[in-house]
Amino acid sequence: MELYLVRHAQALDIGEPGVTRDEARPLSPKGEADARRQGEALRALGVVPTHLLTSPLLRARQTAELLGGNHGAWRAHPFAPLAVGGDPDLVLARIAAAPAREALVLVGHEPQLGELFQAVLSGPGHPAIPLGKATIVCLELDHARHEVKLRWVLAPKLTKAFLHLG
Numbered sequence: 001m002e003l004y005l006v007r008h009a010q011a012l013d014i015g016e017p018g019v020t021r022d023e024a025r026p027l028s029p030k031g032e033a034d035a036r037r038q039g040e041a042l043r044a045l046g047v048v049p050t051h052l053l054t055s056p057l058l059r060a061r062q063t064a065e066l067l068g069g070n071h072g073a074w075r076a077h078p079f080a081p082l083a084v085g086g087d088p089d090l091v092l093a094r095i096a097a098a099p100a101r102e103a104l105v106l107v108g109h110e111p112q113l114g115e116l117f118q119a120v121l122s123g124p125g126h127p128a129i130p131l132g133k134a135t136i137v138c139l140e141l142d143h144a145r146h147e148v149k150l151r152w153v154l155a156p157k158l159t160k161a162f163l164h165l166g
Helices: 029-044 058-068 088-096 112-122 156-165
Strands: 002-007 051-054 076-078 103-108 136-142 147-154
Touching (some): 002 112, 029 156
Parallel strands (some): 051 076
Antiparallel strands (some): 136 147
8 A cells, every 4th residue: 555644835834914713724835835736746656545534724724725626536524633642552553454456545633644654664663753743654565465665755846846846
């Protein structure tokens, strides 16, 4: 299976106009642009998710929606364990239950995504590998062989540079 871990894009801070609660923080204009570009890059790479699960927090939902643009396969579904303070065991169980041909995209938050990244690579109990905002990690998992391959990591700065080259 293919697993894509996506940290939400840059969001406004609490205290900025109209932002009073963490769960209601919207993406900043930069975050919106980064999420759109990351979506363009994923589609250019031929990524077609079978499932797109996102934290129910606004900034993650907006990131997921912008990743997909208007493409039907990119319809996001809230998955509470991806929220800040969510249960990582439920996320790992969802990954473990995924069929071999699945392309699963998970949009969430730090530090949970960095901990999840590390747990998928080498099991729980190791230091997290933090992801920058709007960064995407692509992993290939072979459950039958108990193998995990890191295929690529795509930060918004690289996406911006590569999209300007082509």
